[in-house]
Amino acid sequence: MTTVEINAGICGFTTLVYAEKTNGYNALFRLESQCPNWQKVNELLGGQEMDLMAELFKNRQTGEFHSILLETVLKTIPHISCPVISGIFKALEVSAGLALPKDAAICFKE
Structure with a gap:
């Protein structure tokens, strides 16, 4: 299982993401969040198996992107x-x- 902690910034909310491979390139996630919007995303998608090739990459033939996660986020998250x-x-x-797991950061410089 992969666990990621995200401190979202000025809102002060922290979200824990637990992602787990199921088989092939399929995986599922669940969230623990202080944010009511991310709690809603977890209610809608938490524990649902996803095809990561469809979630993470455009279709090579059509160039279209079909992500259930992104579609849900765009309807649920205000920004x-x-x-x-x-x-x-x-x-x-x-x-x-x-x-590979590697920390990432968004750092504001004055």
Whole structure:
């Protein structure tokens, strides 16, 4: 299981992402979050198996992107810049062995 902790910034909310490979390039996640919006995403998608090739990559033939996670986030989360979005995708990617675990950061410099 891959676990990621995301401190979202000025809102002060922390979200834990637990991602787990099921089989092949399929995985599932669940969230623990102080944010009511991310709690809603967990209610909708937490524990649901996802095809990570469809979630993470565009279709090579059509160039279209079909992500259930992103579609749900766009309907549920009030602002697109929330770093939890990319944190969930990274956790899923690492859980399936499609990427290596490495911390990332957004740091503001004055």
